[in-house]
Amino acid sequence: METFRMTLKETTPKRVLIADDDPVMRHLVTTIVKQQDCEVVLANDGRDAYRILQSDSQFTAAILDMTMPFLEGLDLIRYMRSERRLMRIPIMIITAQQDIKLMASSFAAGATAFLPKPFTPEQLQSAIRMLIGNRKPTRRAA
Amino acid sequence: MSFDHIANNKRTRTDPFPFDPAATTRDDVLDLASLKAFEELQSDDGSDLIIELIDLYLVDAPQQILAIRKAVAITQWEVLRRAAHNLKGSSSTLGVNQVAVICEELEATNSSDSSEVVEALVQVLDYKFAKARQALTTERQRRLS
Numbered sequence: 223m224e225t226f227r228m229t230l231k232e233t234t235p236k237r238v239l240i241a242d243d244d245p246v247m248r249h250l251v252t253t254i255v256k257q258q259d260c261e262v263v264l265a266n267d268g269r270d271a272y273r274i275l276q277s278d279s280q281f282t283a284a285i286l287d288m289t290m291p292f293l294e295g296l297d298l299i300r301y302m303r304s305e306r307r308l309m310r311i312p313i314m315i316i317t318a319q320q321d322i323k324l325m326a327s328s329f330a331a332g333a334t335a336f337l338p339k340p341f342t343p344e345q346l347q348s349a350i351r352m353l354i355g356n357r358k359p360t361r362r363a364a
Numbered sequence: 365m366s367f368d369h370i371a372n373n374k375r376t377r378t379d380p381f382p383f384d385p386a387a388t389t390r391d392d393v394l395d396l397a398s399l400k401a402f403e404e405l406q407s408d409d410g411s412d413l414i415i416e417l418i419d420l421y422l423v424d425a426p427q428q429i430l431a432i433r434k435a436v437a438i439t440q441w442e443v444l445r446r447a448a449h450n451l452k453g454s455s456s457t458l459g460v461n462q463v464a465v466i467c468e469e470l471e472a473t474n475s476s477d478s479s480e481v482v483e484a485l486v487q488v489l490d491y492k493f494a495k496a497r498q499a500l501t502t503e504r505q506r507r508l509s
Contacts (some may be wrong), residue, residue: 245420246454253405253413289449318453340456340464343401 226327234353235236236260239317241271242287247339251285254350268293270359271302277305283334283353287322288317295330303332314353369378393492394499398459415507422480425463428491431487436482438495444482445471460500461491 236244238260242248252262265271269292270283274335284302288295295315303307316329325336337349399414405414428451435444452467454460466489475481 244450244454245424246417246458249416249420250402250405250413250457253407255403257407289446291446316455318449339453340398343405347405 229313237263238275238283238354239263239271239281239284241265241284241290241295242316243267244287245364251316251350254347254355254359255285258354260333260354267291268295268298270308275305275308277322279305279311281311282355283314284311285314285350285353286314288315288319288328296327299328299331299333306313312353314349325332326360366453389457393460393462393495394503395459395461396503398457398461401504404497407431417458418463418504421458421460422497424454425493427496429489430491433486436479438474439475439479441473441475444473448473452453460496463489466492 236259238255240248240251240255240262242251243266248266250261252264255262259354263274263278263281265274268286268290271286272293275298284298286298287295295317296307297316299313302313303313309332312334314331314337315333316337316339317324318339320338325338328336335349335353337346341349367391399417399482426448428447432444432448432451435441435447448467448470452464452471455464455467466485470482470489474487
């Protein structure tokens with residue numbers, strides 16, 4: 223039984239929800255997440271992410287931009303933490319706002335990690351690895 | 365009055381980028397070191413991530429600037445702040461620092477600011493983005509050759 227569980231865990235692909243209305247950031251985050259052998263589900267804004275989450279809860283993690291049209295990252299965190307099927311999904315907030323209160327609000331709402339822009343590629347990689355549980359790097363820095 | 369003079373005077377209103385790790389290069393139109401840092405994320409499939417990011421930025425940034433210009437014309441500060449915020453994020457990440465600095469100032473715009481100052485900032489933004497586009501296009505060409 224234990225062997226079966228381990229096999230199942232190893233073969234189930236990790237899926238990550240990425241929600242950002244900025245195409246540059248979306249592409250950057252997607253590239254790094256895919257390098258971690260994860261499947262990516264993309265949302266172009268907060269409402270798009272909300273619709274996806276209403277019917278799909280099979281995510282290893284969610285990476286959300288704070289400021290998005292229709293629904294902000296903070297709204298999505300609150301929604302996810304209020305839904306039993308979503309409440310265990312680790313959430314990372316990415317934001318261009320350098321506001322300590324916003325960071326505190328994000329953690330209070332249930333965010334797991336908070337990454338302010340601008341960030342270095344290494345910071346983004348480390349944060350994503352920690353979020354999805356791949357602590358060992360799969361690629362080394364040049 | 366030069367564009368830089370307008371930008372520098374406006375910049376004193378806040379303390380931009382308190383966490384900027386590359387503060388010494390903030391005055392560059394394009395901080396190539398920040399951009400090239402993404403080389404370590406290159407895929408093995410032969411694609412060039414930096415070219416992809418430049419291409420996406422050069423499509424998206426003019427749209428954000430247009431949104432900013434329209435918002436200023438009808439004094440929709442919330443729309444202005446959102447577009448400036450979006451552009452600031454991608455600009456600062458890719459090392460397009462001067463555009464990011466102007467966006468930060470535009471993001472701080474409120475109803476107490478005179479429309480002349482805001483319009484001047486948008487002109488500075490146009491000017492800085494034109495210079496940044498030139499630098500990004502040059503870097504793109506260099507990577508392709």
